[in-house]
Structures are given as structure tokens and as C-alpha cells.
Amino acid sequence: MAALNVCMVGTGEYTTGYVGGKQSGSDKKVGVVGLTLFDLRRRGKVGKLSMVGTTGGKFPAIRAHLEKNIKEVYNGLDTSFESFPEDNDVDKEAYKKAIDALSPGDAITIFTPDPTHYPIALYAIQRKINVMITKPATKRLAEHQHLLQEGRKHNVFVYVEHHKRFDPAYADARERAIKGGLGEFNYFYSYMSQPKTQLETFKAWIGQSDISYYLNSHHVDVCESMIPEYRPMRVTASASFGIASDLDCDTEDTITLLVDWSKKSDPRRKATGVYTASWTAPKNAGLHSQQYFHAGFSKGEVRINQAKRGYEVTEDDAGLMWYNPFYMKYAVDEEGNFAGQSGYGYVSFEKFVDGCQQLRDGKVTLDDLDKRGLPTLKNTLGTCAILEAGRISLDEQRTVEIQENDGIWSLK
Numbered sequence: 001m002a003a004l005n006v007c008m009v010g011t012g013e014y015t016t017g018y019v020g021g022k023q024s025g026s027d028k029k030v031g032v033v034g035l036t037l038f039d040l041r042r043r044g045k046v047g048k049l050s051m052v053g054t055t056g057g058k059f060p061a062i063r064a065h066l067e068k069n070i071k072e073v074y075n076g077l078d079t080s081f082e083s084f085p086e087d088n089d090v091d092k093e094a095y096k097k098a099i100d101a102l103s104p105g106d107a108i109t110i111f112t113p114d115p116t117h118y119p120i121a122l123y124a125i126q127r128k129i130n131v132m133i134t135k136p137a138t139k140r141l142a143e144h145q146h147l148l149q150e151g152r153k154h155n156v157f158v159y160v161e162h163h164k165r166f167d168p169a170y171a172d173a174r175e176r177a178i179k180g181g182l183g184e185f186n187y188f189y190s191y192m193s194q195p196k197t198q199l200e201t202f203k204a205w206i207g208q209s210d211i212s213y214y215l216n217s218h219h220v221d222v223c224e225s226m227i228p229e230y231r232p233m234r235v236t237a238s239a240s241f242g243i244a245s246d247l248d249c250d251t252e253d254t255i256t257l258l259v260d261w262s263k264k265s266d267p268r269r270k271a272t273g274v275y276t277a278s279w280t281a282p283k284n285a286g287l288h289s290q291q292y293f294h295a296g297f298s299k300g301e302v303r304i305n306q307a308k309r310g311y312e313v314t315e316d317d318a319g320l321m322w323y324n325p326f327y328m329k330y331a332v333d334e335e336g337n338f339a340g341q342s343g344y345g346y347v348s349f350e351k352f353v354d355g356c357q358q359l360r361d362g363k364v365t366l367d368d369l370d371k372r373g374l375p376t377l378k379n380t381l382g383t384c385a386i387l388e389a390g391r392i393s394l395d396e397q398r399t400v401e402i403q404e405n406d407g408i409w410s411l412k
Contacts, residue, residue, distance in 0.1 A: 137377060139213060284319065
């Protein structure tokens with residue numbers, strides 16, 4: 001199977017671990033995208049790599065950061081890549097030149113501010129390039145459906161990076177729910193948060209999106225994937241405001257979405273979903289992200305708390321910390337190589353790469369990839385509808401109806 005050439009669109013924390021001219025202070029100090037793809041290249045699954053931003057002047061420092069914190073740590077792991085634009089250029093549309101340098105069947109990853117996902121993805125899809133988009137795929141339901149249509153037209157794999165689907169506990173709970181052992185869906189409550197320091201990390205991004213798109217997207221997608229026989233009917237959103245604004249960030253602190261679900265085959269059977277996300281948690285809470293949910297069914301319930309995970313580390317300087325190696329394990333193996341292949345963050349990327357290769361080689365169809373339960377555009381329509389409905393609900397102070405006719409979704 002030939003290696004997959006990949007262009008990384010976006011050079012920030014998630015791709016490189018380099019933010020604001022220095023290494024990130026979060027738990028993604030060496031990023032996720034770049035490190036994972038460098039290791040997949042070492043393993044022969046990925047071929048040529050490139051990276052694109054808007055300011056070429058950042059690349060020398062990014063290369064130095066990657067060499068020091070990845071290459072020198074992981075047995076000389078190759079961190080080389082072709083960059084766009086040139087080091088002395090600024091070009092907001094450099095992604096076009098980078099995509100044009102690829103060939104049909106190659107792939108891109110998009111980890112950029114939410115409003116830019118749609119134009120970048122559309123440009124790639126129309127050139128028969130496979131696409132991975134960080135969640136949410138788009139902010140608008142109409143854009144999501146247009147990308148789905150174009151992806152089908154050009155026979156490319158468009159995958160939304162909902163990595164929580166591959167968290168072993170979440171995946172096991174989903175399997176139990178889908179198989180019906182828990183009975184009919186009745187209730188879902190989730191909470192996810194990050195500390196106020198993230199307001200600084202994403203300061204330039206604030207105003208282009210919100211914390212619900214950023215964090216609620218995880219659990220809304222997990223819930224949607226657990227209950228394929230149900231669909232969302234209406235959304236009412238509520239938000240708190242004041243903490244972020246005190247830090248010169250004009251955005252909501254915490255957003256809660258109340259979602260009414262009904263069974264497709266029996267609309268009289270209804271369920272309730274409550275999804276809460278915040279980025280004003282305490283700075284020194286011992287962990288980067290609270291993340292848990294409680295799901296109730298007619299024959300049982302599921303409770304998962306992935307915040308502490310039973311793993312505690314206490315240090316003189318940092319104090320008590322709860323780390324999450326189950327997402328990205330940054331350890332070194334016995335041969336000196338990166339040892340994080342089992343982390344569900346890594347697994348998410350590997351499944352995308354494998355899907356692209358299998359589609360290119362004619363071993364699977366887009367329908368096959370949808371049926372695997374992967375976070376494709378088709379399998380995440382409900383999530384997009386809920387997130388946009390939540391934004392409209394906040395802006396217009398009303399409940400928003402979600403409608404679906406012959407496979408076409410709309411908001412009212």
C-alpha cells in the first residue's frame with residue numbers, strides 16, 4: 001500500500017505545540033497533528049509532508065521547536081516538511097498553493113479557526129484531495145451539507161476529527177448502546193471544560209467561534225453516535241458571561257445546550273440531552289480538561305468520568321496533576337521511538353490515513369466508510385445541526401427547531 005502524502009493546514013498548538021512565539025503551556029506541548037504524522041511517516045503509512053500557515057516568518061522557529069522537542073527526544077524522528085508560504089511572505093490563501101502541489105488521492109488536515117474550514121475543505125475536495133477537519137467541520141449546516149455533496153461528487157474521504165469516539169471507554173459505551181443492551185435512550189448529560197489560560201491561547205480566534213463549537217462538539221457527537229435510531233428535534237441554549245470579558249475576551253464563559261430528541265420510527269418516544277462546555281475553569285485545577293457524561297436508558301445507564309482517570313502525579317513545582325496519556329502518550333519506547341500509537345488522539349489520525357489509502361486503492365467505498373461508524377460528514381450531520389442551532393438560540397434568545405426531509409436538514 002503506497003504511503004499517503006499529507007499537507008497540514010494550520011501551524012498552531014494542535015499541529016505543532018507552538019503558540020505565540022513559544023512552546024504551548026497546555027498538555028499539547030509538542031502538538032498532536034505533526035507528531036502523529038511524523039511517526040506515521042516513520043512507520044511507512046505517510047509519505048511527503050507539508051505545512052501551511054499565513055505567515056511564513058514563523059516557520060524557522062517552528063522547525064527549531066520541532067527539532068528540539070521531537071527530533072531530539074524521539075530517536076531522531078524526521079520532522080522535515082515543505083512549508084507554505086515562503087519564510088519571508090505573508091499569504092492568507094497560501095493553502096491554495098499548498099493544495100495545488102498535491103495529487104488526487106493525497107490528503108490534508110485542517111486545524112484552523114472554525115470559519116476557515118469550509119473554504120479550505122471545499123478547495124481541496126474539488127481537486128480530489130481527501131480531507132480531515134478538526135471539529136466542528138463547519139459552523140453552518142448548509143456548508144456541512146455542501147461539503148458532503150461535493151465529497152460524494154469527487155469521491156473523496158472527508159473525516160471530522162472527533163477523537164473522543166476512539167476513547168476506549170466512550171467507544172465501549174457506544175457499542176453497548178448501539179447493540180440495544182441498555183434499552184431505549186432517555187437522558188444524556190455531559191460537561192467539558194478547560195482552564196482560563198485557553199482564553200489566551202485562542203485569543204485571536206475568539207469572536208470567530210465559541211466554546212460550544214469547540215468543546216460541546218465532543219459530547220454532542222458522542223451522544224449522536226450512540227443513538228443512531230434517534231434524531232434531534234429542537235435546541236434551546238443558555239450561557240454565562242463575565243469572566244472571559246474581565247480578561248478582555250468578549251465571549252461566553254459557559255454554554256449549555258438543551259436538546260430534545262425523538263425516535264425516528266416512533267416520534268412519541270422522546271429523550272433529553274444537556275451538553276455544557278466552559279473555558280473559564282480554574283488555572284491550577286490539576287488537569288487540563290474536565291470531561292464526563294451520564295447517559296440514561298430504559299434498561300440501564302452509563303457514567304464516565306475521564307478527568308482524573310485514576311492517574312495522579314505530584315511534583316514540587318507543579319503540585320498535584322492528573323495527566324491523560326490515554327489521549328496522547330508522549331513517552332519514549334524501549335528503542336527510543338515515540339510510544340503513543342495506542343492513544344485515541346493518534347488512533348483517530350491513523351484511521352483517517354488508512355481510510356484514504358483504502359479508498360484510493362479501491363478496497364472500500366464512501367458508503368463502506370460511513371457504515372464503519374467513523375466520524376464522516378454524513379455521520380455528523382446531527383452534531384452540526386445542534387451546534388448551529390445552539391448559536392442561533394443564544395443570538396436570538398429562542399428555541400430553534402431542527403427539521404429533516406428526504407435526507408436534507410434545515411433549521412427553523
